[in-house]
Amino acid sequence: MPKIAVFAGHGGSDFGAVSGRLHEKDLNLAVSNALSAILRGWGYTVINNRTTDVERNINADANTANSNKVDALIEIHQNSNAGAPGSGSEAFYSIKDTGKGRALALAILQHLELLGFRNRGAKTQTNVNGQDTFGILRLTNMPSVLVETAFINSPTDMARFDAQQVAAAIAQAVREIFPSGGGSSSYPGYALRIGSTGEHVRQIQRCLNNIGKRYPSIPQLTDDGIFGNGTQNAVIAFQRLFGLSADGVVGPTTWNRLMAECAAIPSYPGTPLRVGSRGEAVRQVQHCLNNLSGRYPSIPRLTEDGIFGNGTMAAVAAFQLLFALTSDGVVGPATWSRLMGECGAPLKTPSNAPPSGLVEYIKSTEGHKRGNAMEIFAFMLLMMS
Numbered sequence: 001m002p003k004i005a006v007f008a009g010h011g012g013s014d015f016g017a018v019s020g021r022l023h024e025k026d027l028n029l030a031v032s033n034a035l036s037a038i039l040r041g042w043g044y045t046v047i048n049n050r051t052t053d054v055e056r057n058i059n060a061d062a063n064t065a066n067s068n069k070v071d072a073l074i075e076i077h078q079n080s081n082a083g084a085p086g087s088g089s090e091a092f093y094s095i096k097d098t099g100k101g102r103a104l105a106l107a108i109l110q111h112l113e114l115l116g117f118r119n120r121g122a123k124t125q126t127n128v129n130g131q132d133t134f135g136i137l138r139l140t141n142m143p144s145v146l147v148e149t150a151f152i153n154s155p156t157d158m159a160r161f162d163a164q165q166v167a168a169a170i171a172q173a174v175r176e177i178f179p180s181g182g183g184s185s186s187y188p189g190y191a192l193r194i195g196s197t198g199e200h201v202r203q204i205q206r207c208l209n210n211i212g213k214r215y216p217s218i219p220q221l222t223d224d225g226i227f228g229n230g231t232q233n234a235v236i237a238f239q240r241l242f243g244l245s246a247d248g249v250v251g252p253t254t255w256n257r258l259m260a261e262c263a264a265i266p267s268y269p270g271t272p273l274r275v276g277s278r279g280e281a282v283r284q285v286q287h288c289l290n291n292l293s294g295r296y297p298s299i300p301r302l303t304e305d306g307i308f309g310n311g312t313m314a315a316v317a318a319f320q321l322l323f324a325l326t327s328d329g330v331v332g333p334a335t336w337s338r339l340m341g342e343c344g345a346p347l348k349t350p351s352n353a354p355p356s357g358l359v360e361y362i363k364s365t366e367g368h369k370r371g372n373a374m375e376i377f378a379f380m381l382l383m384m385s
Helices: 024-041 058-067 100-114 135-139 155-160 163-177 199-212 229-241 252-263 280-293 310-322 333-343 358-363 365-370 373-384
Strands: 003-008 045-048 072-079 089-093 119-123 144-151
Touching (some): 024 163, 100 163, 144 155, 280 333
Parallel strands (some): 072 144, 089 119
């Protein structure tokens, strides 16, 4: 089974390129997390350099990729330039490459082009010493690609930029150049039903478990590769949810929808959600925050009414604090992507969970460093709820 390193460029105090309120490190992380989720859903082993907004070290990242003997490495970046904004996507591969890095770069750009981004080409770049300019390409020994997915300072690029769609495009390229074998999302060619066994059944069970975290009517399964009554019941529940023929058999239609939903994160609505916003996207945010509140008590429960009021802002701010995002109570691309990803994720403890209570938080080092009027207001609302 292929092992892929998916690295997010920049992080922590290194913002990368900045355009208005957009920070490259946030967009990189959103794409990296979404791409990792898709590849894992397809059966790949994925190695990350960061999954939250923390400092990164290129030497350490390269050592991680080399020591894990990954089959390929992809590092996510956003482009920027002075003067009139550029536009489009480009990908760099190493001068040491023997063919697969270039092939992966070309495939990534072809799929990004389908999203509407201009294809600026796959290329190499060297420094005055004749070495790869980019450290991650210079220091690693597997097929490696650094992808500049879009120009962060281009309104045109950012209008079409969707972290999940960009991630899905890159994932398709990975699957073409580094097929996942038993974890492939391709239909096996025959229906799976009670009595079926093997890796394809295991993949169904894993995907049903992933989807079941978002839709509790789908029961959780043991991914043992045996299609028994429990798996049949879960398949029927999935089919009913998505308007398919509820026969408990995984034919091509059920398989394709199952694989698509397995990797799906609802698409960012295109504009930030904030106090005053209304509609289904707000309702989705509220639904996911309620899912998470059962695991993280600092996130208050909400009425899922599709109205973004002060209570929703406070819950968003609490979520952002837990997961090291900019705590402004606004759901932009980075917050949306992380929230939708965590909505169905297994339980884990955030690395920077703040102390409980407003006073304790303000007294803490993190509170002194990051505290501002918006955060304090959000925590006051939390305390009053």
